[in-house]
Amino acid sequence: MQRNTRQRAAILETLSRQVDFRSAQQIHEQMRADGETVGLATVYRNLQALSRAGRLDVLVAGDGESLYRQCEDTGHHHHLVCRECGRTVEFLAPRLEASMTAIAREHGFTEVDHTLEVFGLCEEHSSTAAPSEDEDDPEEPEAEVAAR
Amino acid sequence: MQRNTRQRAAILETLSRQVDFRSAQQIHEQMRADGETVGLATVYRNLQALSRAGRLDVLVAGDGESLYRQCEDTGHHHHLVCRECGRTVEFLAPRLEASMTAIAREHGFTEVDHTLEVFGLCEEHSSTAAPSEDEDDPEEPEAEVAAR
DNA sequence: ATATGTGCAAATGCTTTGCAACGCC
């Protein structure tokens, strides 16, 4: 990843306008809709390269699909994602990191890495005292962070 | 999932002898090796049904593959899994639970749920590059691994 | 000029599904 191509720029530009996590395919679709002509494989290759370079945040959904989002905080962090609208809050958990390292070492494990993602309902989508079984949400969810 | 078939029994039996997380395909392979004649689709269908019924622990690997294991501890717990052989250590992280709840509440999230999985290389599969302290782990260093 | 990046389509790998045959209850 060393050259500046029109495609890469377009991908970054598209990403810069996304707020929530999106799959490679959604990003590709979005780009086509915006009139860009980019191959799907190129999108995949770049998203991969960019995340490898630490410029993107990757999140693996419950079904194994990878979701990407522009990353501001380059350090290690986690996400609190709304199951309904995809709204995301980044947070740090320094003590957690320490605990993980300790537990791993305790069991002789090395090269440890961990994934922690928190899913819930953001304030706006919390069914506060809503006893209705069948939730008929009038809001149109524009992003689905599929869990499964 | 209401009938007792030879296949389902065989799958459960096979699972009962597994210690670590295994993919559907590995389980299927194992069964064939043991002389069972079961279709791969059946293995998938049953693993799914069983996990839905809460009788199995499911773990989604980094590449999206689902790994299954018999579940003893029905409570909430996490896993430390060896990337190489699948050896698994269960652990609890009570403080983590508390932190998650706190962070979620802080951001107005409700009905929070989280996933935490730790991957690494167990002692046996650690590349010697890391000069780990003399950790005397008297644990059985034998792990039967399904080649891949 | 030339190493990189791109596009397309074919290939992968895991998982799901359609459908006829099968076998518990």
Next chain:
DNA sequence: GGCGTTGCAAAGCATTTGCACATAT
């Protein structure tokens, strides 16, 4: 005997890859 179950192969999906062509530097 009916209906959940199974098997097989085909279909699905997200993602990767081979290869010829295009293009930044």
